[in-house]
Amino acid sequence: MQLGDLGADVIKVERPGTGDETRGYGPPFDARGEAAYYLACNRNKLAVAADLDVAADRELIRALVASADIVIDNFKPGTLEQRGLAPTDFVDGHPRLVWCTVTGFGAESARPGYDFVVQAESGWMAVTGERDGAPMKTGVAFADQITGREVVAQVLAALAAIRGGVTAPRRLHVSLYHSAVQSLINVAQNHLVSGAEASRWGNAHANLVPYEMFNASDGPIVICVGNDAQFAALAGVLGSAQLREDRFRTNAGRLAHREDVSREVAARVRSNTAAFWVTALERAGVPAGVVRSVRDAVGTVGASALTGIAPPAPGSVRLPPPRLDEHGSLIRAHGWGAFAHV
Numbered sequence: 001m002q003l004g005d006l007g008a009d010v011i012k013v014e015r016p017g018t019g020d021e022t023r024g025y026g027p028p029f030d031a032r033g034e035a036a037y038y039l040a041c042n043r044n045k046l047a048v049a050a051d052l053d054v055a056a057d058r059e060l061i062r063a064l065v066a067s068a069d070i071v072i073d074n075f076k077p078g079t080l081e082q083r084g085l086a087p088t089d090f091v092d093g094h095p096r097l098v099w100c101t102v103t104g105f106g107a108e109s110a111r112p113g114y115d116f117v118v119q120a121e122s123g124w125m126a127v128t129g130e131r132d133g134a135p136m137k138t139g140v141a142f143a144d145q146i147t148g149r150e151v152v153a154q155v156l157a158a159l160a161a162i163r164g165g166v167t168a169p170r171r172l173h174v175s176l177y178h179s180a181v182q183s184l185i186n187v188a189q190n191h192l193v194s195g196a197e198a199s200r201w202g203n204a205h206a207n208l209v210p211y212e213m214f215n216a217s218d219g220p221i222v223i224c225v226g227n228d229a230q231f232a233a234l235a236g237v238l239g240s241a242q243l244r245e246d247r248f249r250t251n252a253g254r255l256a257h258r259e260d261v262s263r264e265v266a267a268r269v270r271s272n273t274a275a276f277w278v279t280a281l282e283r284a285g286v287p288a289g290v291v292r293s294v295r296d297a298v299g300t301v302g303a304s305a306l307t308g309i310a311p312p313a314p315g316s317v318r319l320p321p322p323r324l325d326e327h328g329s330l331i332r333a334h335g336w337g338a339f340a341h342v
Contacts, residue, residue, distance in 0.1 A: 004044025005315035016049040019324040047322035048331040074102040098158040100172040107173040115141035122180035147179040209254040216274040224287040233284040238268040
């Protein structure tokens with residue numbers, strides 16, 4: 001979908017009958033019977049249903065691949081090879097083709113890739129949740145999303161290399177697991193440098209203080225102090241003499257006295273409303289924000305019940321998410337030329 005947002009012509013190939021499993025990930029379903037889950041990530045595509053066990057459909061796939069710049073699949077190892085559709089053969093036969101296979105746990109693993117399992121095994125859940133609570137997954141499928149963005153980066157880099165006359169790998173593999181572990185970033189690096197096991201910090205931060213949620217008189221806000229100047233500004237806005245003590249001057253000192261800092265900030269924040277504090281802190285250059293509901297957040301951006309959250313420029317929404325095999329006859333008759341007939 002991200003490639004389609006950026007202007008690529010994208011053909012989605014699905015199994016006949018049921019199609020993409022996410023078509024059934026509901027309720028909620030829209031008036032057409034499509035699941036919101038499916039609608040969230042399938043705009044800007046044409047759709048064709050093809051049975052890889054049918055010779056004519058395999059020929060359709062070969063014809064589409066022959067004129068494609070990029071192919072992305074998420075089949076288990078051997079699925080395509082057993083049907084005479086080996087990606088390596090296509091890449092060898094088409095010197096400008098980039099083929100990327102998305103897996104759960106690597107090119108040699110047949111384990112299915114589900115975001116929740118990946119969050120569990122990649123270390124994410126171990127560091128998510130309240131400090132004394134159980135491990136917790138994130139509220140959305142972030143491992144899936146991060147992997148999708150990794151795919152976009154890799155295939156566009158490969159495509160740019162080809163068009164620039166540079167030799168680069170064209171047979172790519174991206175896994176949810178590696179993408180998720182890689183995304184531990186500073187949490188992983190903390191462990192690599194210190195040798196200590198990472199902990200859960202709830203809404204606090206492993207490396208910065210204060211960088212967490214506090215309760216104002218009418219609801220929660222987050223305050224994110226990223227440097228010493230911001231902390232000095234925070235102390236001024238809160239009117240706290242205690243926070244101006246020398247032991248809190250540097251982030252290392254605040255980390256050493258995390259509980260004292262958090263307790264004092266929490267006590268001050270409770271004295272006024274969320275709107276008051278966010279306005280005052282932003283005026284002083286201290287990052288802060290209210291905790292919004294999904295309803296409130298979606299209302300602040302371009303959004304559609306059919307096509308989802310609008311992409312940032314230069315992306316655009318050109319086509320709604322397709323019904324199963326909606327463009328099958330056009331694609332079978334015109335191949336990639338089907339886009340001219342939509």
